[in-house]
Each structure stands twice: as structure tokens, then as C-alpha cells.
Amino acid sequence: MMASFFRIVKFSLQDIFRNMSLSFMTVLILILMLLSINTLIVVRVITDESIQTVKEQIDVSIYFHPESTEEEIGEVRxxxxxxxxxxxxxxxTKEEVLENFKDTYSDNKEILASLDELGENPLGPTLVVKTREPKDYEKIINALSVPEYENIIEAKTFGDTQVAIDRIHSITTQVERFTYFLTALFAIIAFVIIFNTIRVAIYTQRAEIGIKRLVGATNWFISGPYMLESLIFSIISVAVTYGIAHFSxxxxxxxxxxVFGETELLSTxxxxxxxLILGIEFVSVFLxxxxxxxxxxxxxxxT
Structure with missing residues (x-):
């Protein structure tokens, strides 16, 4: 049994080196296909992080009338x-809102001078609310737009980030479609090259295969070297792809x-x-x- 296995390994390596140019081209195409898959993963990670970053900027600011009491504000909160x-x-609080206002317009002396002329703080307290999803702000705004709160709430504003999120999705979809196309293209090219490589190898060794059949060799023994070639191609392409991906x-x-403030986003x-990634890539290439x-x-x- 072991002797047959070593013969299969020997024949497989002989076929690879005998058709070195085709073997190299096969591995190269498989690497390009795997790199396309890795590109899809990178695009998805960047997209998810971009959307999360935009979501973190969502807020609903509720501005209270300066005359609103703490009890009324507490009820709204x-x-x-x-x-x-x-x-x-x-x-x-009113004081914190005033300080933030002064910091924002610290370079505008006219606004600060006008504020000093008033002699008192004209700004009311503010409640900044962060929601889980971009669509949630509308529900909060609508819920507070009732007559009971008209004399308590002066204004409501929100940072509408849905347009930015939709734009990110649109760009990502286009990039993913192109990458899917490249992956499929490289897969088809790899299929054709491997198919022709094996056929050429079998054709050039048809006399040897015939002799093997005459001495009673099984289909497993005859096909073994070519199956092993597939395994070797898969291992080499995944290993090289991993090295390139790691460096990239x-x-x-x-x-x-x-961009995102996280120095090891992709590495993490x-x-x-x-x-999981190596397993999926190896199984895909091997199949x-x-x-x-x-x-x-x-x-x-x-037969």
C-alpha cells in the first residue's frame, strides 16, 4: 500500500515538473482567484466599518426652552x-450649552460680543440622544412632536446619515459585483487550464497508462497522480495567497x-x-x- 502511494507521489511530481509552464500558469490563476476572494472580504470589512463609523455620528438633539423646569425636562428625559x-x-445644562457655544464661535468676536450684551444666558438645556439605527431618529422626533411638549421643547434636530450609508452601500455593491466577476473569470480560466493540463498529461502518457492497465493497475492508481496534482496546486496557491494577503x-x-482610528482593523x-477563511479558500480551490x-x-x- 505504501509502495503504491509513493509511486503515485513520484508520478505526480514528474507530471508537475514535466509540464512546468502549465503547472505555473495553473497555480498563478488559482492565486489570482483567491486574491479576488480576499479582496471581497476586505471590501466587506471596510464597508461594515464605514457604516458603523457613520452610525456612531447619529444623534438627535432636543433643545429645551430656557424657561423649562427641571421637572418638565426630567419627564421628557x-x-x-x-x-x-x-x-x-x-x-x-444651560451652562454647558453656553460654554460649548462659546467654544464653537471662539473666533467670531461679533457673536461673542452680542452674547455679552444680552447679560444673561439665552440658551436652554439640550438633550443629545443616540439611536441604534439611522431610521430610529425619525421615530424619536415624531414621538416628541406632540402638544404636551410644545412649551417644553424649543426645537429638535438630527444628523441625517442615511444618505451617506446608502452611498456607501451603492459603491460597495458596484465594487463587489466587479470582484465577483473577476473571481468567476479566474475560476473559469483555472478550470480550463487544469482540464487541458491533465488531458495533455494523459495524452502524452497514454502508452504508459495502457501498460499500467495491462499489468492490472486500478483506476485509482492511474488517476491518483493527477488527483495529487490537484491537491498540490491547491496547497501551493492557498499558501502563496496567504503570504500575499498577509503582506498586503x-x-x-x-x-x-x-480613516477609522483603528490601526489593526484588517489584521484583527x-x-x-x-x-475559516483558509478552510473555505482551500475547499473551493480543491473542489x-x-x-x-x-x-x-x-x-x-x-474500461
Whole structure:
């Protein structure tokens, strides 16, 4: 049994080196296909992080009348806090609102001078509410637009980020479609190359295969070297792709840190999902090579 296995390994390596150019081209195409898959993963990670960053900027600001009492404001705060869509809320007193206003317009002397002329704080308290999803702000705004709160709430504003999120989704969809196309294209090219590589190998060795049949060799023994080639192609392509992806992620991470504030965004994701990603990529490539090899051998293995 072991002797047969070592012969299969020997024949497989001989076929690979005998058709070195085709073997190299096969591995190259498989690597390009896997890199396309990794590109899809990177695009998805960046998209999710972009949307999360935009979502974190969502807030609903509720401005109270300066004359509103603490009891009235407390009632509104309790009502807003009862909504499950509310993630958190920050209450700013009149004094804090005034300080923030002065900081915002610290370079505008006219506004600050006008504020000093008033002699008192014209601003009321503010409640800043963060919601879980972009669509939730509308529910909060509508819930507070009732007659009971007209004399308590002066104004309500929100940061509408839905347009930005929709734009991110649109761009991501276009990029993903293009990447899916490239992945499918490389998969088809790899299939054709492997199919023809195996057929050429079998054709050039048809006399040897005939002799093997005359001495009683089984289909498994005859097809074994070509199946092993598929395994070797898969292992090499996944290993090289991992090396390229690892280097590329290390190069991209600093730039992701500038945009998102997280210096190891891609590294963290790939590290936590490494076994899953490598497993899916290996199984995908191995199935592709096995199927193409099997179809190429089918004609010559018929008894």
C-alpha cells in the first residue's frame, strides 16, 4: 500500500515538473482567484466599518426652552429613555450649552460680543440622544412632536446619515459585483487550464497508462497522480495567497487607521477568522481542481 502511494507521489511530481509552464500558469490563476476572494472580504470589512463609523455620528438633539423646569425636562428625559431604539443620552445644562457655544464661535468676536450684551444666558438645556439605527431618529422626533411638549421643547434636530450609508452601500455593491466577476473569470480560466493540463498529461502518457492497465493497475492508481496534482496546486496557491494577503494587510492597516482610528482593523479581522477563511479558500480551490481533473480523466479511465 505504501509502495503504491509513493509511486503515485513520484508520478505526480514528474507530471508537475514535466509540464512546468502549465503547472505555473495553473497555480498563478488559482492565486489570482483567491486574491479576488480576499479582496471581497476586505471590501466587506471596510464597508461594515464605514457604516458603523457613520452610525456612531447619529444623534438627535432636543433643545429645551430656557424657561423649562427641571421637572418638565426630567419627564421628557424619562419618556425618551423608555424607547428601546435609544442607545444612550447625554444631558447638557444651560451652562454647558453656553460654554460649548462659546467654544464653537471662539473666533467670531461679533457673536461673542452680542452674547455679552444680552447679560444673561439665552440658551436652554439640550438633550443629545443616540439611536441604534439611522431610521430610529425619525421615530424619536415624531414621538416628541406632540402638544404636551410644545412649551417644553424649543426645537429638535438630527444628523441625517442615511444618505451617506446608502452611498456607501451603492459603491460597495458596484465594487463587489466587479470582484465577483473577476473571481468567476479566474475560476473559469483555472478550470480550463487544469482540464487541458491533465488531458495533455494523459495524452502524452497514454502508452504508459495502457501498460499500467495491462499489468492490472486500478483506476485509482492511474488517476491518483493527477488527483495529487490537484491537491498540490491547491496547497501551493492557498499558501502563496496567504503570504500575499498577509503582506498586503500589513501595508493597508496603517491607512485604515487614519480613516477609522483603528490601526489593526484588517489584521484583527483576518486573525480572528483565519481558519475559516483558509478552510473555505482551500475547499473551493480543491473542489475546482478535482472536478476539472476528474472530467479530464473520465474519458481515459473508462474500461
Amino acid at each position: 424619562e419618556y425618551v429613555g423608555s424607547f428601546p431604539e435609544v442607545e444612550n443620552e447625554v444631558y447638557l 494587510i500589513g501595508f493597508l492597516d496603517p491607512y485604515m487607521g487614519v 479581522y483576518f486573525s480572528s477568522h483565519l481558519l 475546482l481542481t478535482i472536478v476539472s481533473s476528474g472530467l479530464a480523466m473520465r474519458r481515459y479511465l473508462r
